Amino acid sequence: xxxxxxxxxxxxxxxxxxxxxxxxxxxxxxxxxxxxxxxxxxxxxxxxxxxxxxxxxxxxxxxxxxxxxxxxxxxxxxxxxxxxxxxxxxxxxxxxxxxxxxxxxxxxxxxxxxxxxxxxxxxxxxxxxxxxxxxxxxxxxxxxxxxxxxxxxxxxxxxxxxxxxxxxxxxxxxxxxxxxxxxxxxxxxxxxxxxxxxxxxxxxxxxxxxxxxxxxxxxxxxxxxxxxxxxxxxxxxxxxxxxxxxxxxxxxxxxxxxxxxxxxxxxxxxxxxxxxxxxxxxxxxxxxxxxxxxxxxxxxxxxxxxxxxxxxxxxxxxxxxxxxxxxxxxxxxxxxxxxxxxxxxxxxxxxxxxxxxxxxxxxxxxxxxxxxxxxxxxxxxxxxxxxxxxxxxxxxxxxxxxxxxxxxxxxxxxxxxxxxxxxxxxxxxxxxxxxxxxxxx
Numbered sequence: 001x002x003x004x005x006x007x008x009x010x011x012x013x014x015x016x017x018x019x020x021x022x023x024x025x026x027x028x029x030x031x032x033x034x035x036x037x038x039x040x041x042x043x044x045x046x047x048x049x050x051x052x053x054x055x056x057x058x059x060x061x062x063x064x065x066x067x068x069x070x071x072x073x074x075x076x077x078x079x080x081x082x083x084x085x086x087x088x089x090x091x092x093x094x095x096x097x098x099x100x101x102x103x104x105x106x107x108x109x110x111x112x113x114x115x116x117x118x119x120x121x122x123x124x125x126x127x128x129x130x131x132x133x134x135x136x137x138x139x140x141x142x143x144x145x146x147x148x149x150x151x152x153x154x155x156x157x158x159x160x161x162x163x164x165x166x167x168x169x170x171x172x173x174x175x176x177x178x179x180x181x182x183x184x185x186x187x188x189x190x191x192x193x194x195x196x197x198x199x200x201x202x203x204x205x206x207x208x209x210x211x212x213x214x215x216x217x218x219x220x221x222x223x224x225x226x227x228x229x230x231x232x233x234x235x236x237x238x239x240x241x242x243x244x245x246x247x248x249x250x251x252x253x254x255x256x257x258x259x260x261x262x263x264x265x266x267x268x269x270x271x272x273x274x275x276x277x278x279x280x281x282x283x284x285x286x287x288x289x290x291x292x293x294x295x296x297x298x299x300x301x302x303x304x305x306x307x308x309x310x311x312x313x314x315x316x317x318x319x320x321x322x323x324x325x326x327x328x329x330x331x332x333x334x335x336x337x338x339x340x341x342x343x344x345x346x347x348x349x350x351x352x353x354x355x356x357x358x359x360x361x362x363x364x365x366x367x368x369x370x371x372x373x374x375x376x377x378x379x380x381x382x383x384x385x386x387x388x389x390x391x392x393x394x395x396x397x398x399x400x401x402x403x404x405x406x407x408x409x410x411x412x413x414x415x416x417x418x419x420x421x422x423x424x425x426x427x428x429x430x431x432x433x434x435x436x437x438x439x440x441x
Contacts, residue, residue, distance in 0.1 A: 002033040006101060006153075007079030011069045013041040015087035016050055016412060018198075020331070023054045025091040031098045039073040045412050047087075050329055067164030067172035070149065074159055082159060086150040089195040092117065100153045100193035110162070110185035111154040111177070113147055114193030121359040126199050139189040147177030147187055151195045158185075198359075242352065243323075243330040244268045244277040246338065247315040247404075249306060252286060253338055255439045261286050261338040269293045273352050274334065280319045282306045297323055312337065312403055313417060320414050330411055337404025342435045351408050351428050362409040362425035366401030367436045373398060399427055405436055 008026060012019060026036060036056040040048055041064040048058055059076050061069050074082055081101050091097070096114070103112045115134045118127040152173065158180070165175045177187055246264060253260040261281075268277045279290040282301040290296045299322055305315050316335050323330075332355070334348060344350075347365065355363045373385040385398050401407075406428075413419050430436055 002031055004033065004081050004101070005079040006031065006034040006081045006083055006097065007074070007077030007156075008034060008036045008083045008085055008097075009039060009070055009073035009077065010036065010085055010087050011039045011041070011064075011066070011073070012043055012047050012051070012087045013064070014043045014045045014047060014412075016043075016045040016047045017331075017410065018088040018090070019047050020050050020053070020329075021090055022085070022087055023051065023056065026085075026097075027054060028094050029091070029097040030094045031101075034097065035077065035079060037073045037077050039069045041069065045415070046324060046329060049324070049327070053329070065166055065168070065172075066149070066170060067168060067176075068166040070164050070172070071166060074156070080156045081153060082156055083153045084149040084151075085195070086197070088199070089116065089150050089197050092194045092196060096193050096195065099190060100151070103188040103190055104153060104155055106186075106188070108184065108186050109188055110158050110180035110183075111147055111152060112188045112190050112193070113149075113153075113173075114151040114189075114195060115191040116148070116151055116197040117194055119196055119198050121357065122198055123359075130197060134189075134191070134194075136191050138191060141181070141187040141189065143181065145174060145177035145181045145187070147173045149173040150197060151193065153193075240332060240356070241330045242274050242332055242334070244271075244274050244334040244336055244348075245316045245319050246277060246279050246281075246336050247301075247312055247319070248279070248281045248283065248286060248338055249301065249310070250283065251441060252283060253439055253441055255341060258341070260341050260439060262289055263341060264336065264338040265290055265293065265296075268334075268336070268348075269295050271348055273349055275330070276328070278319050278323060280305075280315055297328065313414075313419075316414060317417065320411060324411075332408060332410050333414060335403060335407040335409065335414070337402075339438045339440055340402065340405045340436065341439060342437055343406065344430060344432065344435050347406055347430070347435075351406060354426075354428060355408050358426060360424055360426045361413050361421065362407065362419045363428050364401045364403065364408070364419075364425070365406040365428045365430055365436075366399045367430050367433050369398045369400045399429065400436070401427065402436070402438065405430075 023036065038051050038056050038058045039061055040058060041061050051058060057076065059072060061072055070084055081104060083097065083100065100112055100114050103109055116130050118130045149172065162176060162179050164172050168175055181187065248261050268274055276295050276297055278297045278299065279286060280299050280301050281287060287300065299319060305318060351363055351365060369385065372383065375382040375384055409419050419425065
């Protein structure tokens with residue numbers, strides 16, 4: 001076992017989208033003598049619950065300041081080497097920790113910070129900033145105080161001399177860097193200790209100029225090595241836990257003597273990309289049928305979501321609350337209705353593939369509407385889309401997106417009800433209009 005115990009401090013605030021993947025990569029490290037301390041700033045999502053699925057210690061901080069949170073985490077730790085990592089930074093390989101801390105063996109080295117790399121779907125501003133700032137050459141800084149606590153390491157003995165400023169609202173790492181440099185210490189930049197960081201470190205400037213810079217850097221492969229050019233393990237997001245929620249009320253919908261609810265259950269159960277499916281219904285026969293499958297989690301639909309008017313989204317939110325209460329945590333969910341039996345064969349796989357390759361949080365399927373559409377309000381009739389003008393001449397297209405056809409969203413968006421946040425959702429077009437036909441009793 002390694003001689004030096006490493007304490008990894010992770011500060012969190014609503015990081016449920018990243019914390020599981022971050023911790024998975026930490027516990028895959030070849031350096032085993034370590035502990036993880038989570039310092040959480042009143043997260044309102046499932047960050048803490050997901051973190052507790054790993055062997056971690058969780059500390060709470062009510063009034064967050066970056067330096068204060070780090071100092072708190074260190075006080076609660078027991079290692080003689082301290083690592084600070086952002087919850088949305090993902091180590092690129094199993095040697096990250098070892099590469100980060102080995103430089104602390106050198107004389108007069110106060111701290112080490114590692115490389116931060118963008119993801120393929122990071123914004124151009126962020127790609128530019130990270131690629132320009134975190135290069136491929138190792139640096140030993142004798143005068144430059146730059147230091148970055150998204151991915152850093154230092155000895156406890158050094159921290160005992162130079163604790164982090166607990167009053168500054170940001171750049172506590174650079175303030176610390178200036179103190180150690182002024183005291184005659186060195187700072188090391190180690191590019192081998194790399195992490196993926198989905199957002200950048202600078203404010204956005206000229207967008208067109210930024211885009212041009214990123215294109216040049218990507219075309220010339222500047223700042224990227226062959227083995228890290230495409231972070232395939234994150235593009236594929238193999239560890240994403242996907243759940244399908246099927247909501248149905250009343251008798252099973254039937255078409256040509258086929259039970260459409262049973263058919264959807266059969267289809268979802270066979271999909272390898274879907275880990276589990278959940279049925280919310282007041283129909284006992286459907287529950288009994290669903291319970292035959294190991295992938296199923298069935299819930300009886302409560303009376304307040306059966307009687308009167310209950311919308312599809314509220315039912316799905318109720319299901320999510322129930323499964324999370326039972327400590328079943330998922331990353332993304334398909335929201336489905338059995339009333340759309342003609343979905344394209346690989347719709348779920350194709351939507352999931354598009355979702356993974358983008359930074360959207362919701363993806364909803366639909367079709368381009370070519371017929372005329374009118375708005376009817378009392379005695380007032382307003383045309384939204386006319387059926388006379390040729391489609392090719394229309395400046396805008398209209399898409400019909402029934403939520404039960406197929407809606408893929410992150411659990412935090414379902415929980416809040418904010419499925420269609422600006423710049424965080426996209427549309428998935430189904431070309432075959434017949435595939436979007438709805439069947440009702």
